[in-house]
Amino acid sequence: MTSTVFRFDQGLAVRRLGFGAMHLPTEPGPAHEAALTVVRRAVELGVTLIDTAYLYGGGANEELLAEALHPYPDGLLITTKVGVARSGAGGEWKLDGRPAVLRTQVEQGLRRLRLERIELLQLHRIDPETPLADQLGTLRDLRAEGKIGRIGLSEVTVAELDQARRIVDVASVQNRYNVLDREHEPVLEACERAGIAFLPWRPVAAGSSGAKAEIAAVAAEVGATPTQVLLAWLLGRSPVMLPIPGTARLDHLEENLAAEGLHLGQTHRARLDRLHEPA
Template structure:
């Protein structure tokens, strides 16, 4: 069976299924920032068309870094960002904040920082437990009606939260923690697959654990690949709605990740990896 290489987010926004998470890119000092810009540009050179960022990543500094590296954006590139986390004016600590006024202000600011008239995919970074879900999702729906958001996504949600949000507005994507060794959100992935919703696993590689798993290491040797590549290939073959967004600040690691899109697991190899669920 051929593994699809693209996915239509929201049914009409086509991206390559292996994206890039910008969270780990340093925005300072100068030498590190220069390298981060180079990594970002190399990702696009390698054909990546989905880049994930968020206001939380440096209070907008990560978004500004992407603009420095990529603006004007190449045709077909999707830069998706997230809102709903704010820094306390008194303590300086980050906290969930899904109040309508905050979400609206953060979207307006993201439009300015990213230099776009519309955020083609805007994700709620987390559901704020102190604000009704209907208010949070309803505000994003209003912003979509106003033309400031193209498609709406959620992050770190349960099956129930996803279902309740979908009663209010179409949900185009879900971004939950998920990888070969951590499948806690398998029910959420199943719900996304049933509805044709893009599932963007964050932490798509189990940090530091893959190489220690004999089965993963064995499959990697059989394929002449790395454990990281095997993990990403498993994700791409696990469900056609999965869009991994591995992140790195090193070009060599980026190239390793992107190459995983061309790796094919034999059915027997996939079965061996499937059995690792719950063994982390």
């Protein structure tokens, strides 16, 4: 039976099916209140991993999570990401892994999330203009200071992951991955060998009409929705897989989390395995 829990180490374990907060509206109004309700319901339903980032509204998404959930229940992991800033010539967003920027974003994230320590802090992207050793060295220093607990990466290749692991312990990787888009299969396999958590963003994809039809057919045969089938496929793909589907709707939230109880047999999994669409 597939385990529903992933253990980062002896001190931190989470339910493998998490929640991505990126799409939650943060502007004042009814949509904001609905977003608070969705996040609270996710935790009521047993979610223990919530993913956010400074990029999501320039910190507004982090503030929303704190508004909804603080004081946090025991066992809840909120992971955030740093390394993208409005430092372009015209104030546009760009990759920015300079040590001072990373340190400021972590310290501001602690304040917005109302935390003393971010248990999992991920580098949103590697900044090609800043030496990787400087970027990860800053996060390592922040970990030594007790401001972060574990360090993760996002959108990396196998070579970049190997390089990073020579500098610092890597607890997680967050790359794009779903049943139709498996460009980062080698990264997933590297994470599995090392016991590193793999958080697929964009975990659900509709694909071409042929893929849609096959996914719908499998869903009808197992008595589930296509979304549930895609999430169940991910959970069965690897024990280090931690999908973080996001939604701003309660019904979709409950649909997503119910995928944890869906078992796909070998025949159905084989049919889904064949749906990989080249980029």
